[in-house]
Amino acid sequence: MTDTTTTASVGAPKAGFSLQSIFRRPEAGAAAGFVIILIFFGYFGAQNNFLTALGTSTWLNFASKVGIIAIPVGFLMIAGEMDISVGALIPAGGIVLAMATELYGFNIWVSVLLSLAIAGAIGWVNGMLVTRTKVPSLIVTLATLFVVAGLNIFVSKKLAGTTQHSLPDAGPVSEFLFGDYHTLQFGSDDASFVIFQSLQSSFFIWIVFAAICFFILHMSPWGNWIAAMGGDQQSARNAGIPTNRLKIALFMLSAMAAALVGMTEAVLANTASTTTQFGMIFNSIICVVVGGVLLTGGFGTVTGIVFGTLTFGIVFQGINFTTFDKDLNLLFIGALLLIAVLMNETFRKMATNWSSSKK
Amino acid sequence: MSANAPILALRGVNKSFGPIDVLHDINLEVRAGEVLCLLGDNGAGKSTLIRILSGVHQPTSGTIEMDGQSVGFPTPRAAADKGIATVHQFGGTFPLMSIGRSFFVGVEPTKGWGPFKTYDRKKANEIAVKAVQDFGITRIDDGDRLVGGLSGGERQSLAIARAVHFGARVLILDEPTAALGVKQAAHVLRIVNEAKRRGLAVIFITHQVMHAMAVGDHFAVLIRGAVAADFKKGEKTREQITDLMAGGETMADLEATIEGYMASHDGHPPPPSH
Numbered sequence: 001m002t003d004t005t006t007t008a009s010v011g012a013p014k015a016g017f018s019l020q021s022i023f024r025r026p027e028a029g030a031a032a033g034f035v036i037i038l039i040f041f042g043y044f045g046a047q048n049n050f051l052t053a054l055g056t057s058t059w060l061n062f063a064s065k066v067g068i069i070a071i072p073v074g075f076l077m078i079a080g081e082m083d084i085s086v087g088a089l090i091p092a093g094g095i096v097l098a099m100a101t102e103l104y105g106f107n108i109w110v111s112v113l114l115s116l117a118i119a120g121a122i123g124w125v126n127g128m129l130v131t132r133t134k135v136p137s138l139i140v141t142l143a144t145l146f147v148v149a150g151l152n153i154f155v156s157k158k159l160a161g162t163t164q165h166s167l168p169d170a171g172p173v174s175e176f177l178f179g180d181y182h183t184l185q186f187g188s189d190d191a192s193f194v195i196f197q198s199l200q201s202s203f204f205i206w207i208v209f210a211a212i213c214f215f216i217l218h219m220s221p222w223g224n225w226i227a228a229m230g231g232d233q234q235s236a237r238n239a240g241i242p243t244n245r246l247k248i249a250l251f252m253l254s255a256m257a258a259a260l261v262g263m264t265e266a267v268l269a270n271t272a273s274t275t276t277q278f279g280m281i282f283n284s285i286i287c288v289v290v291g292g293v294l295l296t297g298g299f300g301t302v303t304g305i306v307f308g309t310l311t312f313g314i315v316f317q318g319i320n321f322t323t324f325d326k327d328l329n330l331l332f333i334g335a336l337l338l339i340a341v342l343m344n345e346t347f348r349k350m351a352t353n354w355s356s357s358k359k
Numbered sequence: 360m361s362a363n364a365p366i367l368a369l370r371g372v373n374k375s376f377g378p379i380d381v382l383h384d385i386n387l388e389v390r391a392g393e394v395l396c397l398l399g400d401n402g403a404g405k406s407t408l409i410r411i412l413s414g415v416h417q418p419t420s421g422t423i424e425m426d427g428q429s430v431g432f433p434t435p436r437a438a439a440d441k442g443i444a445t446v447h448q449f450g451g452t453f454p455l456m457s458i459g460r461s462f463f464v465g466v467e468p469t470k471g472w473g474p475f476k477t478y479d480r481k482k483a484n485e486i487a488v489k490a491v492q493d494f495g496i497t498r499i500d501d502g503d504r505l506v507g508g509l510s511g512g513e514r515q516s517l518a519i520a521r522a523v524h525f526g527a528r529v530l531i532l533d534e535p536t537a538a539l540g541v542k543q544a545a546h547v548l549r550i551v552n553e554a555k556r557r558g559l560a561v562i563f564i565t566h567q568v569m570h571a572m573a574v575g576d577h578f579a580v581l582i583r584g585a586v587a588a589d590f591k592k593g594e595k596t597r598e599q600i601t602d603l604m605a606g607g608e609t610m611a612d613l614e615a616t617i618e619g620y621m622a623s624h625d626g627h628p629p630p631p632s633h
């Protein structure tokens with residue numbers, strides 16, 4: 001073992017952009033997967049308008065709702081926890097909003113805050129149960145999933161006598177922000193140049209939310225705490241990280257994000273239903289895992305989760321643009337998950353061993 | 360305070376888990392700039408002893424003194440705050456974190472203000488790399504490397520450099536060389552010597568007598584939870600220490616038993632007993 005190195009000088013910043021520096025990044029797998037899937041469906045779906053602004057909006061709108069939930073669920077997974085109660089918090093967010101405005105005549109913004117507050121309280125209960133008892137979060141949130149699902153129906157029927165609530169007029173500003181279709185094009189008719197078409201408000205919420213979460217996870221010191229907590233809970237606590245409070249905050253964040261998605265759906269559709277969205281539980285987990293988050297905690301990136309969500313959105317919606325049999329859809333999703341997990345494993349190894357190869 | 364007063368001392372410490380007595384009447388002292396080697400067979404109670412020193416367990420009776428004052432370590436955090444740093448066998452526990460980030464876990468350097476404070480990656484990397492290089496690990500030159508990509512010895516060194524950087528006075532190493540090859544182990548032993556040169560008190564746990572003799576100033580052998588021997592460097596030979604660790608049964612006795620067995624079994628060695 002010699003102590004001579006021929007490489008870069010001490011602590012010198014690495015020279016900008018290089019192929020190697022891309023492969024060092026564990027989220028490169030998720031990005032590469034997205035590009036491959038985009039090319040694949042772009043090719044097979046080209047005739048059916050997959051690549052047009054309207055076609056793109058189809059899967060982006062779908063992806064945005066999963067995406068808003070996937071990021072905080074991903075945070076929890078990085079911190080070594082799970083949250084599957086989101087499936088019941090989506091309808092909870094919608095029906096609270098609808099009942100507060102329609103039944104009790106609250107101002108829409110008061111209702112939005114109320115809905116977020118109730119979701120936050122449920123997230124707080126999740127967090128308290130997980131940190132105070134040592135019951136695994138999968139079980140705790142499985143229990144609250146059913147408790148909240150039951151409450152959704154029970155309270156709805158008791159207060160409003162129905163499980164389907166209408167939300168006819170949310171007001172122009174809240175419609176615009178929560179549930180509307182947005183189009184940006186220059187010129188008109190034949191000479192028009194479309195930037196985007198029929199994108200739902202939830203897409204823009206997702207982008208802003210992802211940017212904020214990127215800041216939290218990768219730029220603020222909190223991100224380090226979240227990863228440390230999932231890497232080794234005991235060491236993180238000994239290093240002075242308030243692990244319990246941080247975990248409770250993360251459960252509150254995921255519950256509120258789910259309620260937010262429920263509200264965007266309610267405002268868009270002008271109705272809110274108590275139906276529990278079991279599918280969204282799996283969808284959000286798939287996005288997170290495809291995005292390269294380590295299931296056992298300790299590692300993950302927002303960029304990765306966003307790419308994972310985009311990939312999932314294309315695979316889920318893209319088949320409708322191709323000539324493939326639609327019945328193969330779920331098979332595609334399963335295959336995607338398997339391939340993504342294997343690929344992420346490889347990229348993580350490359351990132352870990354990166355420096356050994358330059359010896 | 361005289362230069363040679365112990366930083367940390369155990370006075371008549373006992374520990375039992377329910378009906379199981381694990382430690383009996385332990386008296387030990389460590390001084391600044393001194394390496395105390397804690398030796399003993401599997402299950403002798405070495406790990407239990409250091410868990411008491413690092414605040415994981417509380418002694419059933421007896422006292423811990425720091426700088427002559429009786430102290431308690433109700434939590435690992437309390438022990439860490441008093442300058443007791445424990446490094447476990449695999450060193451860094453965050454394999455998918457960069458060197459800079461794992462070095463500063465919980466005390467990240469930041470720049471900016473208010474809610475927009477950001478983690479200062481450049482500063483963290485520079486300080487971490489410098490701290491490790493000061494310990495002679497010049498092969499680590501990039502703070503963005505992931506801890507998981509370091510060798511076992513480098514990880515140990517990183518953990519030790521971190522403890523020293525954050526002002527540890529007592530460094531506890533639980534079998535730091537156990538999983539390492541000869542060169543890597545030598546590396547860690549050099550780091551231990553460097554920590555000692557900087558005036559830290561080091562408690563070094565090992566099964567390998569050679570490693571203990573390479574760095575130790577003071578040795579304590581635990582047998583079934585009691586201090587069976589407590590001696591200074593040069594007072595005992597390697598054979599004597601090995602015999603002590605085997606629990607009083609001398610190596611010569613063991614060899615005689617094995618030879619006797621082989622003689623009566625057509626030269627086959629005895630099967631392993633566990």
Ligand SMILES: Nc1ncnc2c1ncn2[C@@H]1O[C@H](COP(=O)(O)OP(=O)(O)OP(=O)(O)O)[C@@H](O)[C@H]1O
Pocket residue numbers: 376379381399400401402403404405406407408
């Ligand atoms: N929490 C506990 N509850 C009950 N018994 C325990 C507990 N912790 C340790 N022991 C017992 O105390 C004894 C000493 O264990 P300890 O881990 O301290 O040994 P050690 O000297 O570190 O051994 P090794 O060399 O194998 O690491 C063992 O017999 C063990 O079974």
Ligand SMILES: [Mg+2]
Pocket residue numbers: 405406407
């Ligand atoms: Mg042990």
